[in-house]
Amino acid sequence: MLPQFFARRYLFSPKSRSVVNLISGLSVVAVAMPVAAMIILLSVFNGFESLVKSMCSAFDADLTVTPRQGQTFAADAVDTAAVARIDGVEAFSFILEQSALLEHAGRQATATVRGVDDAYGEVFPLAEAIPSGEFRVRLGDLERLVMGQSMAYMLGVRTLADADVNVYAVRRGSFSSLLPFDNYTRRTVPLGGVYSLDLETERTYVLASLRLAQELFSHPGRVSGLVVRLREGADAERVRQALEQRLGGEYRVRTRYELRASFYRIMTYEKWGIFFISLLVLLVASFSVVGALAMLIVDKRRDIATLRALGADTSLVRAVFRSEGLLICGLGALFGVVLGVGASLVQQHFGLIGIPAETFLTKSYPVEFRFGDLVVVLAAFGLVAYVISNITVRSMVKHNT
DSSP: OHHHHHHHHHHHOTTOOSHHHHHHHHHHHHHHHHHHHHHHHHHHHHHHHHHHHHHHTTTSOSEEEEESSSSOEEGGGSOHHHHHHSTTEEEEEEEEEEEEEEEETTEEEEEEEEEEOTTHHHHSOOGGGOSEEOSOSEETTEEOEEEEHHHHHHTTOOOGGGOEEEEEEEOSSOOOSSSGGGGEEEEEEEEEEEEOOOHHHHHHEEEEEHHHHHHHTTOTTEESEEEEEEOTTOOHHHHHHHHHHHHOTTEEEEEHHHHTHHHHHHHHHHHHHHHHHHHHHHHHHHHHHHHHHHHHHHHTHHHHHHHHHTTOOHHHHHHHHHHHHHHHHHHHHHHHHHHHHHHHHHHHHHOOSBOSOTTSSOSBOOOOOOHHHHHHHHHHHHHHHHHHHHHHHHHHHHHHO
16 A cells, blocks of 8 residues: 555645646546547437437337248238237237338329338327327228328428328339339329438338239239337347247348347447547547656655665666556546536436427537446556656666665
């Protein structure tokens, strides 16, 4: 404990007030700011990551069943009773989706029309995301569409009272350039509701009934997928394996994260890219500790000589100044953690800093503090602090004693 005692005396002693102490204090601040910035940046990235994942989950089921060969399969080929008996399955629904051309009031746009059955609302509770109209794609024999706000804006839809949309789909079979209009199936369907999610989803998906999609795309009795919602707390991997065994090898069962594996992988790379860039900034800021230690060693040459006369060896002298460097870094890390964690939690719970964009889905910057990020930041900084302090002390004490 002797090196730590000397280090504390050098930094906190009321009789030790000099330019060296001022520089040490500035080094503490210089270290604290990057530590706080790293915590805040990672928390902000976590918030945006969770926001994007929540928006993607509106159209990505917990489990999705697709054919291994081809694009569609017969709906009656799936034993729905056996699927319902699998432990962990809450609800499931058949879907059929394909690209189509939409037209309204002289405006056109391409979209992915997703035909859904009556159980779709149990898998994806989209009712809360419908600011205008209602989430019903069929009223008896009346077919209706549900599209995103961005798509409705692109098509010039002003009101649901007069919003009939022409849907064009390529007819299966031979394609004739002589009679191009015979190559398409056309349906005029009224718009029954508009949903509000992220911009990409709103511009991509248009919901219709499964019956309409099968007629439109010439796939009677066939579907392109089976989407499954799991019970709360169910193990997705275990249910996926059970579902694969029950359905057989003709079908592929994937989780939400497997469907967007490349997307989530890129997000992970971006997060740790930000981490290493911030770590580089922290490394540069940590060199202020080098200057503080160098000046302190020069200033305490008489103390070093006294310690030598009392029998202290080089390792003890180095330990004293190494402890001084670690103490400066430790104080900086402490202040940085308090500032970074405090700012992240305040923004996470109160949302004081807003986003100046009326069309964004959240009014304030999304922030999500994770304890694991704090551990990684402190571990990385601890390694940097130890290496810098050790190298500085070894070189300076060797040449000045």
